[in-house]
Amino acid sequence: EVQLVESGGGLVQPGGSLRLSCAASGFTFRSFWMSWVREAPGKGLEWVASIKPDDSEIKYVDSVRGRFTISRDNAKNSLYLQMNSLRADDTAVYYCAKVGINTVVTRGGPFDIWGQGTKVTVSS
Amino acid sequence: EIVLTQSPATLSLSPGERATLSCRASQTISNYLAWYQQKPGQAPRLLIYDASNRATGIPARFSGSGSGTDFTLTISSPEPEDFAVYYCQQRSDWPLTFGQGTRLEIK
Numbered sequence: 001e002v003q004l005v006e007s008g009g010g011l012v013q014p015g016g017s018l019r020l021s022c023a024a025s026g027f028t029f030r031s032f033w034m035s036w037v038r039e040a041p042g043k044g045l046e047w048v049a050s051i052k053p054d055d056s057e058i059k060y061v062d063s064v065r066g067r068f069t070i071s072r073d074n075a076k077n078s079l080y081l082q083m084n085s086l087r088a089d090d091t092a093v094y095y096c097a098k099v100g101i102n103t104v105v106t107r108g109g110p111f112d113i114w115g116q117g118t119k120v121t122v123s124s
Numbered sequence: 125e126i127v128l129t130q131s132p133a134t135l136s137l138s139p140g141e142r143a144t145l146s147c148r149a150s151q152t153i154s155n156y157l158a159w160y161q162q163k164p165g166q167a168p169r170l171l172i173y174d175a176s177n178r179a180t181g182i183p184a185r186f187s188g189s190g191s192g193t194d195f196t197l198t199i200s201s202p203e204p205e206d207f208a209v210y211y212c213q214q215r216s217d218w219p220l221t222f223g224q225g226t227r228l229e230i231k
Binding site: 035037044045046047050059060061062095101102106107108109110111112114115116117 | 156158160162167168169170173174177179180211213214215216217218219220221222223224225
């Protein structure tokens, strides 16, 4: 079964840090771009970051560039998001998502597999 | 940044009544558009990719059309489980962007 399972969310104070993890199974993780997408309370979906299979190319939305770092470990089938200098407006459910169409490798989408999400709350 | 504008914000229909959802891009994106369905408390689910291709396991009542800047998601005869929020997303250029969503609600 193709599956993504996120972990690492929680409550953190403004200015603090958090590291999210995403464990992948059921597909050839090392072949696909992977992404993080978030959903703030009462808001829509926002793409956060994407990473190429060999991590030679990484993209960020402007609002997190310089504060967040996406990375991956293909040997462990895992994706990560290191979040520093967190702000109240980073409060959201963070989803890990596979980029592609079944076995077809694509670059910026679509997101064909999603995890269940992990909640991040930034508050004092 | 490519802005995607979805309309209407809310669509109120009865089950079985044809649903037409629109997504307009601020610049041409060829056919690099996807549609997702999201229900409360759940992760989004891919419905349509590259404007008109149904994802695996998606019922035939869902169809997508369009190219360039104007796109449409049609649900021919919505079932009760189809009432949800729908998002479009473009992969033509970075940053990747989503529309603000259309809520399909039961009338």
